[in-house]
Amino acid sequence: MSRYWSEIVHTLTPYVPGEQPKIEGLVKLNTNECPYGPSQAVLDAMAGQTTEALRLYPDPQAGSLKDAVARHHGLRADQVFVGNGSDEVLAHVFMALLRHEAPLLHPDISYSFYPVYARLYGVTTRELPLDAQFGIQVDDYLAAGPNGGIIFPNPNAPTGRAIPLADIERLLQGNPDSVVVIDEAYVDFGAQTAATLIDRHPQLLVVRTLSKSRALAGLRVGYAIGHPDLIEALTRVKDSFNSYPLDRAAIAGAVAAMDDVAWFDATCARIVATRERMTAALQARGFEVLPSAANFVFARLPGHAGAELAAGLRAQRVLVRQFSKPARIADFLRITVGTEAQTDVLIAALDTLLAR
Amino acid sequence: MSRYWSEIVHTLTPYVPGEQPKIEGLVKLNTNECPYGPSQAVLDAMAGQTTEALRLYPDPQAGSLKDAVARHHGLRADQVFVGNGSDEVLAHVFMALLRHEAPLLHPDISYSFYPVYARLYGVTTRELPLDAQFGIQVDDYLAAGPNGGIIFPNPNAPTGRAIPLADIERLLQGNPDSVVVIDEAYVDFGAQTAATLIDRHPQLLVVRTLSKSRALAGLRVGYAIGHPDLIEALTRVKDSFNSYPLDRAAIAGAVAAMDDVAWFDATCARIVATRERMTAALQARGFEVLPSAANFVFARLPGHAGAELAAGLRAQRVLVRQFSKPARIADFLRITVGTEAQTDVLIAALDTLLAR
Secondary structure (H helix, E strand, O other): OOOOOOHHHHHOOOOOOOOOOOOOOOEEEOOOOOOOOOOHHHHHHHHOOOOHHHHOOOOOOOHHHHHHHHHHHOOOHHHEEEEOOHHHHHHHHHHHHOOOOOOEEEEOOOOOOHHHHHHHHOOOEEEEOOOOOOOOOHHHHHOOOOOOEEEEEOOOOOOOOOOOHHHHHHHHHHOOOOOEEEEOOOHHHOOOOOHHHHHHOOOEEEEEEOOOOOOOOOOOOEEEEEOHHHHHHHHHHHOOOOOOOOOHHHHHHHHHHHHOHHHHHHHHHHHHHHHHHHHHHHHHOOOEEOOOOOOEEEEEOOOOOHHHHHHHHHHOOEEEEOOOOOHHHOOOEEEEOOOHHHHHHHHHHHHHHHHO | OOOOOOHHHHHOOOOOOOOOOOOOOOEEEOOOOOOOOOOHHHHHHHHOOOOHHHHOOOOOOOHHHHHHHHHHHOOOHHHEEEEOOHHHHHHHHHHHHOOOOOOEEEEOOOOOOHHHHHHHHOOOEEEEOOOOOOOOOHHHHHOOOOOOEEEEEOOOOOOOOOOOHHHHHHHHHHOOOOOEEEEOOOHHHOOOOOHHHHHHOOOEEEEEEOOOOOOOOOOOOEEEEEOHHHHHHHHHHHOOOOOOOOOHHHHHHHHHHHHOHHHHHHHHHHHHHHHHHHHHHHHHOOOEEOOOOOOEEEEEOOOOOHHHHHHHHHHOOEEEEOOOOOHHHOOOEEEEOOOHHHHHHHHHHHHHHHHO
């Protein structure tokens, strides 16, 4: 609190990311990182940039990365915007495309950064509740009256539940007048991408991150794809904020990550297989596990408080994430899919806890 | 132009950075990059991060880097804010500390990104003209009436002129009620830093970049130092925008850069020596060269149009920067101090041009 602050600062409630403890030997299943290291091609590409060329500014538009993203999705480079993690991309989306008179619609249980961006940029919002099964009902959005935009993750976070592409197409058809942002941070683990709808729907923006399915949380690269008009708005805001958001090593590493399809396919398949085994093991112990299309599961054990389960796991050096708010999800644990060995440790820790 | 844009997007005039051409063999003296590669310790530190650990998020507060910056300046870590280049740091400064009812004061000829940030965040500004020698007169700021903040680079850009520390101290003493931002992007090449005043002036914020004197334009790291209350405002905005603005390699590289004092001292001394030789060579050819405390000079040749000189150099593959606006500086060239060999090429190219 200080008289020097801009007024807005007093009103901010910053986003709190999952803990990044500096403790060796933790089984860290709390921030949805990939349990496997990135493609060797990424490390090689980054090493190729660790040279005296670092004295030079990077390409401000990161053209090589836009090209790689466009290749991956069968789009053109002018349909691609890149940024310093999808969190930065989302921040620019709120500023550039979602600040209108009518409220932005988003689910009541969703990525908790959305209301933070909204506060920062003065975006009015309206939360629409998930249904009884923690699902997003597209009809709720179509019936909500005028809106200044719609945003949700698919699959949703922290529930892991996905909605089918047909639902998103129906949402776009019924909502032609404001931007619809589908945040596909977790899409590669089993949901259907809306990227295929971009050429038909100029109001659709799809946001992606390289942090999860490309194992590059430590590199900070994300992107958005959509109609060139939407991309231009993002570029104008970005160029009024920071000319060079991506460093030379990050651009090169991200290009290699987009291009290594074999690593990507194999890694996603491994994680999906472990998720299914983990889900079965949790269910066998009485957990209710929401159907997940992500690299995490959202699960509760009837009769047990979420905070106590999380604390009991933590005491055994297994970190999971638990949200105290809203109350409706307080008994759920959000558990990242780890390696097979980490999953064994998790299950053994749960067995120890439940045997007490 | 699109009906989907937020209203603000229609009003933005983005900053245009110096050209980054992809042409081999250019003598690139247009964006004030360091002509020498960074410290080997930086490259080694980055290589140490190019591992499977990239799958994990970085430290969101980049604690090791804050510690390194604090060590360098003899400050505490809670007096340090770090960001993805000083451009990002400055953007957060405009949002967090400079948005007030009274106008922000800055020089009419200065870093041209300031009015861009102001537009983005709705900050009212008032430009104060440089004096006849293109200098900043602190008295003009003290006499300007109420302000919502003051910002200028020292040395100023693109003039290269510095003001003495005593002037900044006088400005702080006479302006206790709003934030004073001294943008020290170029300070290491011969100006006096205001960092030493931080403990006595809670309204002082000093902004730095690693792009120039640490030869890391390609890595994107900058920082701000000041009273913990100012740092807290920046942190709140940052944590409402992007939890992890610095990637793992950038944090490690920047720490190594701050710690390698021997490389830093030697490199700055080399550049200053070349600047003095280049200044003398330009003066010998009739150029008026403003006294520079930066890694560039700002110079004009009476009777010659700036745009024509720049084009004539470009035709000989020597790139310098020339600003068409404001008209008062249109005949100046901003020439980065390169290597000794690049300086020889520049001078030879000028001789060829002037012999025509």
